[in-house]
Each structure stands twice: as C-alpha cells, then as structure tokens.
Amino acid sequence: MQIHYNFAFFDEGSKREIRRATLKAIAIPGYQVPFASREMPIARGWGTGGLQLTLSLIGKDDVLKVIDQGSDESVNAVNIKKLVMKTAGIKTTEETQEATIIQSRHRIPEIPLTEGQILVLQVPLPEPLRDYEPSEYNTKRLHAEKEYSGAWLMLFEQIMKYGHMASDFDHPVMVENRYVMAPSPIPRFDNPKMHYSKALILLGAGREKKIYAVPPYTKVVSLAFDDYPFEVESFEDKHCRLCGATGVYLDELFNEETGETYYQCNDTSYCLSRLNEQSESRGVQHG
Amino acid sequence: MKLDFIHDIQRAYRKVVDSMSRPGLITNLKDEAAKVDLEAGCFPSTLVLAAMLLDTEVTFKVVSEKEEETTRWINQLTYAKADAAERADFVFVLYDKAEDELGQILRRVKTGSLIDPHDSATIIVEADAVTDGCDFKLTGSGIEEANYVNVSVNGNWMEVRQQQNAEFPMGVDLIFVDKNHHLLCLPRTTQILSEGRKL
Ligand SMILES: [Zn+2]
Numbered sequence: 001m002q003i004h005y006n007f008a009f010f011d012e013g014s015k016r017e018i019r020r021a022t023l024k025a026i027a028i029p030g031y032q033v034p035f036a037s038r039e040m041p042i043a044r045g046w047g048t049g050g051l052q053l054t055l056s057l058i059g060k061d062d063v064l065k066v067i068d069q070g071s072d073e074s075v076n077a078v079n080i081k082k083l084v085m086k087t088a089g090i091k092t093t094e095e096t097q098e099a100t101i102i103q104s105r106h107r108i109p110e111i112p113l114t115e116g117q118i119l120v121l122q123v124p125l126p127e128p129l130r131d132y133e134p135s136e137y138n139t140k141r142l143h144a145e146k147e148y149s150g151a152w153l154m155l156f157e158q159i160m161k162y163g164h165m166a167s168d169f170d171h172p173v174m175v176e177n178r179y180v181m182a183p184s185p186i187p188r189f190d191n192p193k194m195h196y197s198k199a200l201i202l203l204g205a206g207r208e209k210k211i212y213a214v215p216p217y218t219k220v221v222s223l224a225f226d227d228y229p230f231e232v233e234s235f236e237d238k239h240c241r242l243c244g245a246t247g248v249y250l251d252e253l254f255n256e257e258t259g260e261t262y263y264q265c266n267d268t269s270y271c272l273s274r275l276n277e278q279s280e281s282r283g284v285q286h287g
Numbered sequence: 288m289k290l291d292f293i294h295d296i297q298r299a300y301r302k303v304v305d306s307m308s309r310p311g312l313i314t315n316l317k318d319e320a321a322k323v324d325l326e327a328g329c330f331p332s333t334l335v336l337a338a339m340l341l342d343t344e345v346t347f348k349v350v351s352e353k354e355e356e357t358t359r360w361i362n363q364l365t366y367a368k369a370d371a372a373e374r375a376d377f378v379f380v381l382y383d384k385a386e387d388e389l390g391q392i393l394r395r396v397k398t399g400s401l402i403d404p405h406d407s408a409t410i411i412v413e414a415d416a417v418t419d420g421c422d423f424k425l426t427g428s429g430i431e432e433a434n435y436v437n438v439s440v441n442g443n444w445m446e447v448r449q450q451q452n453a454e455f456p457m458g459v460d461l462i463f464v465d466k467n468h469h470l471l472c473l474p475r476t477t478q479i480l481s482e483g484r485k486l
Contacts, residue, residue: 012292016342019300023340024405026307027460027474029428033405036344057304059297118304144401176428176476178456200308215308215429215476 010055018056018211022202025213030175031143032126032210048206050122051080054103057118057202058084063091065099069106070249070266076105094269106169108190110248110270113199115216121184126205126212128172128182148180151223159228171230174221175214183220189232189249194220240265243274289322296339303339303462307472311425311434313417317468327360328353329381330413332464337361340409341377346370350392351381372396375408382413382466387442394447396459404456407475415439417465424480425473436471438463445479 021035058064066081068074072094080103081092093099096111105122113119129139132150142150151172158166165171169185173194183191184203194201194214201214214220224230235250241262248270250263265271290296295318302314316332323331328351341347343366349357350372357379358369372378372395380389389412399407420437440463452458458475473479 012296013342013344016340017344020340020345021405023303023307023409023460024407026304026429027458027476028404028456029476031404031456057297057301059294059301061298115309140402200304213308217431218428 010052014052015056018052021211022053022056022213025202025211026200026215028179029213029215029218030173030179030181032205032212035209035211049204049208049211050103050105050120050206051083051204052206053120053202053204053211054080054084054101055088057101057120058088058090060089062100063093063098065093065096065102065269067102067104067107067109067267067269070251071268073268095273096269106185106187107249107267108186108193110245110265110267112193113197115198117199119197119199119201121186121201121203123182123184123203123205123210124207125170126182126203126208126210128170128180143179146178151180152225155223155225155228159225165224165228165230168233172223174223176219180223181212181214181220187233187249188222188230191220191222191230192232196220235263238263240271243271243278245271245274288324290319290335290338291322292338295319295322296335299335300339302470303336303472306470307429307460307462307474309429309434310427310472310474310477311430311436312471313419313436314470315468316464316470320468325360325364327364328357329360329379330464330466330468332468332470333379333381333411333413334361334364336411336462336464337365337367337377337379341365341367343367345376346374347377347379348372348375349379349381350384350388351379352383353381357381378408378410380410380412382415384413387444389440389444390442390447393444393451393459396451398451398454398457398459401454401457404458407457407459409460409462411462411464412440414463414465416467417463417469417471422481426478426480428476429474430477438471439465445481448473449479 017035021033025033066077068077084090096109101118103120127139133139155165170182171188172180173183175181196217203212222230239246241264249266251266253262299316299319306312306314319335320331323334347367378396396408416439418437421435422437425434452475461473463471
C-alpha cells in the first residue's frame with residue numbers, strides 16, 4: 001500500500017486534520033473548532049484558512065471560483081487560482097453558477113448560491129468577542145456559558161456613540177440561537193444571505209487556526225435591538241452605472257474630473273454577466 | 288490496495304461533507320469501497336472512512352466480535368492507536384454487534400465539554416440498510432423542512448443518543464454505512480421523530 005504525499009500543495013496529514021475539524025464544525029454550527037495548522041508556504045494575509053479549507057475539499061471534478069472583495073481579478077484571487085490550478089489541475093470559473101467551490105474574501109456573491117455549492121470564506125479574526133475580551137481562555141468560557149452580554153454591550157456603545165450600529169463589516173450573528181459568530185468581514189448587506197443558505201458555508205482562519213461552519217438551512221440572525229433593528233446598507237435610489245443593477249451591493253466611486261459620484265456593482269462577475277446578457281439580447285433584437 | 292488515498296478519499300470525503308451538512312441525505316461510497324481489497328472484518332466503506340479520518344493524531348475503538356482483527360487492520364492502515372470507548376475519538380460499531388450494543392456504547396463514549404464540545408466521539412455504525420423511508424422524521428440544522436429515512440439498527444440507541452445530545456453543544460455525531468455502501472449522518476443537531484414519539 002502506498003500513500004502519496006503533497007498532492008494539491010498540501011500533505012494528506014494536514015488535509016485529514018482540516019477534514020476532521022470541518023466535520024465537527026458542521027455538527028456544531030457557529031462553534032469555532034481549533035485545528036493544528038501547518039505552515040503554508042505563502043505569506044499570511046493571503047487567507048491561508050480559506051485556502052486550507054479549499055485544498056482539503058477540492059478534487060478533479062470541481063470548478064473553483066475565487067473572489068477577493070467582489071473581484072475575480074484581484075492579485076490575491078488570481079494567485080490563489082493559479083496555485084490551485086497548478087497543483088491540483090482544477091478548472092476555474094468566474095461564473096458563480098458554474099462553480100462547485102467558491103472561495104471568497106469580504107463578499108458573498110450576488111447570485112443566490114445553490115445546494116451543490118460550498119462557499120469558503122476567509123477569516124482574519126474569528127472571535128466576535130475579542131474586542132472586549134482579549135483572552136482566548138476567557139472567550140471560550142463565554143461561548144461555553146452563552147454569556148454574550150459583552151457582544152450586546154459593544155453594539156449598545158456603538159448606538160450611544162454614533163446613533164446607529166456602526167459595524168459596517170463583520171457584524172456579529174447568532175447561529176441557531178446558540179453561538180455568536182463573526183461572519184468574516186462581509187458587508188452587513190451580505191449577512192442575510194447566510195440565513196437558511198442553500199449552500200454549505202465554511203469559514204477558515206489560518207492564523208488563529210479555527211474552522212467554523214454554517215450548514216445549509218440554518219438560522220443565522222444578525223445581532224440587533226428591538227428599537228435599533230439590524231439594517232443592511234441601503235442603495236435604494238442608486239443603480240450600477242455599468243449594468244443598471246439595483247438591490248445589489250454597490251461601490252461608491254468618485255470622478256475627480258467631473259466631481260460626480262457614481263456607483264458600480266461590487267461583484268464584478270455579476271456585473272459582467274449582466275452586461276453580456278444585455279448585449280446578447282440587444283444583438284437578438286437587432287439581428 | 289487499489290484505493291487511491293488522495294483522489295478516492297477526496298471524493299468520499301465530499302460525500303461525507305454532503306451527508307453531514309444535510310442530515311438525511313444518503314450518499315453512496317460504492318465506487319471507493321469497490322477498490323478496497325482488504326478483508327478486515329468490516330465493511331469496505333468503513334475502511335474508506337478510517338483511511339479518510341484516522342492517523343496518529345487520533346484514537347479509535349472497534350466494537351465487534353472480531354475487535355482484535357479489525358483493530359489490527361485499522362492500525363496498520365492508518366497508524367492510529369486503539370483506546371478505550373470512553374476516550375476514543377472514533378468508535379466503529381461493526382455489523383456483528385449485539386442487539387443493543389450501539390445503545391450501550393453510546394452511553395460510554397465522550398461527548399465533549401461545554402468549553403470543548405468538539406472533543407467528542409464520532410461513531411461509525413455498520414447497519415443492515417440505510418434507505419429513504421418514513422420511519423424517522425429528521426429536523427434540525429441542514430434540513431429545509433424535514434427529511435425521512437429508515438435505519439435498520441435495533442435497540443434503544445435513539446433514546447440513548449437523545450440523552451447524550453440533550454445538552455447541546457455537547458454530544459455525539461453518528462455516521463451510518465450499510466452493506467450497499469450507503470452513507471447517512473446524524474450530527475448532534477438532528478432531531479429524530481419516530482412513530483410520533485420525539486426522540
Ligand atoms: Zn453592475
């Protein structure tokens with residue numbers, strides 16, 4: 001019997017460790033499962049947690065999409081794709097619908113995910129209670145006792161200070177009425193996409209060596225007060241300058257020459273596919 | 288062994304991920320099990336799971352009349368060490384188990400602590416048949432409304448499982464495999480309703 005090592009850039013022992021932690025994470029939604037991480041030969045900040053998850057999951061039949069802050073073409077996204085393609089010979093795509101595994105940093109795609117997909121989110125800071133409790137020993141106890149008054153106090157202080165909840169990204173959520181969880185630095189706009197998601201969502205923090213999960217059809221509620229309800233960013237009267245989309249997460253851009261403010265889809269592949277559709281239907285009309 | 292420890296194990300793992308994240312979804316390990324050419328006293332799909340999940344970092348326990356034989360094979364295959372049921376990370380309850388052995392073993396295995404709920408046993412159970420059906424109604428995380436399955440394992444294991452999972456997040460996660468390589472997972476989050484009784 002022969003055991004081969006170092007396929008997909010990642011030895012089989014490391015994969016086993018990640019796989020065991022992943023299955024536990026799925027069984028305990030929102031709980032941060034610690035794992036023994038081996039050093040990855042890439043710089044940190046690249047999202048080693050997400051990459052380790054992806055490499056533990058991916059096989060020859062998979063189609064991988066990598067997005068970094070909404071873009072498939074950022075240096076980070078391209079480098080991760082190159083790495084996975086080179087080492088595993090995997091197909092990649094920019095189309096959300098074609099992907100079986102979507103590794104992302106800072107966004108959940110605009111196109112609703114499906115049952116056949118797994119979303120892997122890269123997490124820099126997995127502990128939602130860290131801001132007021134620096135000790136890991138203590139935060140583990142707070143989670144154990146479901147003692148989340150500190151999380152509520154943080155939100156309360158934001159309201160006192162700013163008149164509203166100020167966490168634009170990584171707004172904490174409650175998973176299955178049990179664990180307060182950091183959804184990773186996605187905009188508040190994306191938080192509701194986690195609730196009852198059709199796709200499995202896995203979150204990986206490489207530096208802190210934690211894996212956690214939101215299984216499909218799982219209750220995810222953004223923390224809020226009755227008199228200060230959770231609200232997503234509103235782009236109500238705004239639309240994408242390129243494709244005209246509304247009701248999506250828009251980047252605000254500023255034209256220095258004209259002094260004009262305009263908006264564009266943050267999810268570039270979504271924008272592009274809309275533009276393609278529009279030019280095709282125009283082509284049909286004219287043809 | 289024809290089983291490819293990289294690609295076959297990866298494919299099998301994804302089925303376990305699917306079944307664990309969607310309790311009631313029955314997947315099939317027959318392609319991978321067909322490549323296991325080792326007579327170890329257990330189902331070939333059980334060996335696929337052992338090769339997928341075990342190594343020197345974890346311990347296991349085999350519950351079977353052929354405990355010694357199967358323990359030796361799993362140790363040779365994975366280098367994992369056997370340990371008592373109370374401490375083992377993975378517990379294999381084989382097909383030749385006695386009538387009520389699953390229930391008995393479930394009382395003994397570790398369920399983790401409130402601080403470290405992941406430090407709990409995963410139980411791999413060999414069943415006669417695991418099929419879609421209407422004996423058990425499953426609800427909980429991973430299930431849209433309800434899933435329905437039949438699991439042909441006798442005894443009071445469902446009551447014991449319920450007791451062991453009463454204090455979530457502590458609990459045990461079960462993986463069933465059957466003779467036809469079907470795979471079903473019942474993580475601790477899954478509620479089972481059987482013949483009108485909530486278990
Ligand atoms: Zn657009």
